[in-house]
Amino acid sequence: MDRTAQQTVWATAAEHYRRWRAGSPTAMDELVRCLTPVLWQVVRAQRLDAETASDVVQTTWLALVRRPDAVREPEAVGSWLVTTARREAWRVVKAGARTELMEELPETGEGHSAEQEATTRWLDRLLWRSVSQLSQRCQRLLRVAAFLDRPNYRNLAGELDMPVGSIGPTRARCLARLRTLLAAEGVDHA
């Protein structure tokens, strides 16, 4: 995982949150911009459809604004939001919210050179197809873990219904299985 970039997101979030608590009018906007992409992935890992997922992400942000005392240390704002989003997503799934299956890789926009685009698309398609063949638990674990750093990723156990000690080994097994699937497609992915 790209640890440096990951840590920057959490550090930036903590800084925005600190400024918001200090009364900066724009800091919350920046915090929303900075962490919504992570929350989106965490919520979508529960297979909620886009509309429900949007509502869950909104509920998460409103919970933060309504209960500013819930987060004592600015450094904890990222993990608090992720945990809140995951629990809320889980709650609406249990309450019978619409979920959707992992379908074909959606068409993405343009922007790169055709050649680069083709290579990227090919790799994405391959990854997407291989991930789809993993168990649901593996798919969810890998998707959430890909967007979190290690400390956050430790408290996944409860929501994923796994003993704390087995998260690491399960993640390793899921990755190993994914590598096997990719190797079968002729990709030697480091």
Next chain:
Amino acid sequence: MRALKEMWERADPVPEGLVDALIAAVAAEDLDAELLTLQPAQLADVRGEVAQVLEFTSDSLTLVVRLGQDDDGSRRVDGWAEGIREVALVNEEWSRTARVSAAGRFEFDKVPSGPVRLRLRSDEGAYLTPGFEV
């Protein structure tokens, strides 16, 4: 893991406009929204079933809300107010947004029973209803 992360970011990005909508919703939550006043409730007989109609007013907005039930017994909230752009049904634990038609109508179906409030935004400002039971 990085390849996976990038694949998901490309394959399933945050929908366009969501971040701006969230910023607006969070800002509205921070704002001093104008509190609407509940007018005396009426009971209306609609399709043989008794629905509760609530009317909320302020100097600049009138909101009519109908609390009803769908055929499967789930609760629904229909509303209308002229000039509104955004509406959210909120309680302590969750919030939901609904589309507002050009005529200012909106609806929420499958609403869990309990105390809720409506938050609205028009070009004039933000509004909040007192709590009511669904």
